[in-house]
Amino acid sequence: MSIDLNTLTIKKAHDALLRGEYSALELAEAYLAEIEKKNERLNAYLEVFEDAREQAKEADRRIKEGKARVLTGIPLALKDNILMKGKKVNASSRILQGYVAPYDSTAVSRLKTQGAVFLGRTNMDEFAMGSSTETSYFGPTKNPYDKSRVPGGSSGGAAVAVASNLALAALGSDTAGSVRQPAAFCGVTGFKPTYGTISRHGLIAMGSSLDIIGPIAKTAEDSEILFDAIKGKDPLDCTSIELKVNSQKLKVSDLKIGIPRNFLEMKGIDEDVLASFNESIQTLKKLGCAVQDITLPTIRHALAAYYIIMPAELSTNLARYDGVKYGFYKPGDSLLGDYIATRTDGFGKEARRRLLLGAYVLSSGYYDAYYRTAISVRTLIEKEFAEAFKGVDVIATPTAPTPAFKIGEKTKDPLSMYLADIFTVPANIGAIPALSVPSGFVERSGDSSTGSGRVRLPLGFQIMAGHRNDALLFELGKKFQSA
């Protein structure tokens, strides 16, 4: 029994499972065999769940009983910050060493209802702080197109899992681009929904007003299937919302696409990325979309506002890790000494940097200059988006300013790493949905240590829609991918 994993989608796998071409167990085995072969090199999974086969057998029972739903038996990967009861979850941080989830996150619980199969948990930047998966306590994940390059981040492990046939799809989380940017770097599809449409219950918090779970999959269609399975109001997350589709016109040929041209012409954006972006725009024109330039004067400040709002929220959220209630513990000479010893050794460099930054922007005397101004800028950006979406249906940008960069290239200079999120962060600040779809390749020099000459690296094309207009992106994404 050989299953062609390269061309497999959720829909195709579901149909094959229903027809009995193969069982959920055989499907899981096919992915587990790939993990066995490739994971040591890629470091995508931190753990493969030992009950994966049991879950698949349970899915087979449901299929036999005629109770299969679209995700029954579909093998998925989980980012290491999404709780699944009884499984270890570390947010790739030493400070959560040994922690076992005492309950299911709402997203996992809804997928379990469908009988999805969780293969394991995937590597990420520590507490989702990073754009390269290099800040993980468990070492970097490698880009499958070039092992000397990063897979993006923070959901790097999840993106690599999907790109390398180590899972059919995955759940990541996106606070500034952590689903979309690794999806772009690995040539897969990443979706960041409207804030609140997926419950944050059981998602380890980074920046609570920005965090959202998002699917990573091969296609827009698969992303939509996963999103539909987990979205919706949840009494356990008071910021969750029910998504009423308010998109009146779903005819792709009627869509108006806006390009924030001034934002794209900032320095630091790779020429090949811009060329590829312009080709993607041509594709949209061929689909019948009308394209126009628009001005969003404040979105160039979105990243700066983010690096005030996020550390403020993160320093508050990470105050709970003190070696008392759970996770890593290192004794000091007093209770305060315990806290300091535990946190100093438990948190990595980037976490420590952001904790201090958060304390700084919330300090008396700096609060008005930084935090208050940042949340005002955020409101302004929301309003600019709302205004812009009166004139256009979709706003398009590249997903990232460059293709995947080399491991170690940006770790010495935190600010250069932060700029990797320049195009993705406005959607988080504006609370709007955004989808990254693969949009071709560029050539770059390969891994010099192995002398592998030139490599082809994937790029991503990002489309954003108005608040709660998530469905529109799936429609356009599907058309774009079949064009």
Added chain:
Amino acid sequence: MVTLKEIENLAALSRIALTAEEKEKMRSEFDAILAYVASIREVSAAVVKDTRSIVATVNVMREDGNPHESGIFTETLLSAAPKREGDYIRVKKIL
């Protein structure tokens, strides 16, 4: 410019110990990051009066009710604690 003293205060607030070398490095990184984020001040003060987010923040209240049976989660939650004594978490003396 952030001073070393400020970095030390922030580290104390964050319950993090830094070596002399780490403090110096943190200081220079702070200068670069703060210079970048300060760009938000270019947004005119006149347009940033309103801090209320139009989509993200609404208060959601609910009545208290339906408490779970006492003690059913105790073992699960306590078993995660690095140090415990019976049904208590053990910490160093505070007073």
